[in-house]
Amino acid sequence: MEEVLKVQTLKGGYQRNKPVLHEVDFSVSSSEIVGLIGLNGAGKSTTIKHILGFMEPFSGNVTIQGRTFLNDPETYRSSYTFIPETPMLYEELTLKEHLELTAMAYGVAEDDYKKRSKKLLKEYRMEKMANWFPSHFSKGMRQKVMIMCAFMVSPPLYVVDEPFVGLDPIGIKSFLDHIVSLKERGAAVLMSTHILATAERYCDRFILLHDGEVVVSGTLADLQAQTGLQGASLDDIYVHVTKEDVR
C-alpha cells in the first residue's frame, strides 16, 4: 500500500502565536479508509483545511503523493477531491452543469462523463432533478450534488467532512457503498465524522484528535490496546479518551 497522504509534525492554526494543531502526525494509504474523529473544536476541520492547501503549516508539512501544496499547487489540487460538510454550489448552474463543470475541470473524457453522470443520477435518485437549479434543492439534495461531483472524478485521495448530515438512509447507503468501491479500486479516503458506529464499521483505522493533538490512533484493536479497554466500541474509547485526557 502506497502512503498517499502524509501529515508530518503539523503545527498550524489561524494565528502563529496561538496554534490550534500541535505536532499532528498521521498518514492515509491507498485502499484504506481512515476516520478522523474528535469532539467539537478538536481540530478536525483545521487539519482538513491544511490538507486541502487552504492554510499553510507553521511547521511540519502535508504531502499528497510526495508533493506539498507550495511545490506544485495545481497538481496538488487535482490529486484530491473534497466533500465539505456544507454544500457549496453555484446557484446559476443546474445539477447537470455542476457535473459537466467538474468533469471539465478534472479532464474527464466525454464518454466517461456520460457513463458516470448517468450512473450517479440514477444511484442518488436525482434523474428528475438534472435540470434543476440549486435553489430548488432540499438540504440533502444539495449534499448529494457535492457527492456526485466528487465521485465524477477519480483522484488518489478523497477528503470527506461529515458526509452524513442531511442525507436520508438510502443516500447514506449509496455514499458508503461508493466509498467502499473507491477504496477497493485503490483510493485513499480520510473521513471526518461524529457518527461513530458507522465509522467503526467502515474505517480501517482511526485518528482521534483532542485539543489539536493525536491522542490515540490505529485500528480498533490498537485503540483498545492503547486505552486498556479490551473489546470496547469506538464510542466507549472516544468517551474514555476525551474525558480522562489519557495521553
Ligand SMILES: Nc1ncnc2c1ncn2[C@@H]1O[C@H](COP(=O)(O)OP(=O)(O)OP(=O)(O)O)[C@@H](O)[C@H]1O
Ligand atoms: N476561523 C477561525 N479562526 C480562529 N479560530 C478558529 C477558526 N476556526 C476554528 N477555530 C478554532 O480552532 C479550534 C479547532 O476548531 P475546528 O473547527 O478545527 O474543530 P473541529 O474538530 O472541526 O470541530 P467540529 O466537530 O465542531 O466541526 C477551535 O478552538 C476553534 O475555536
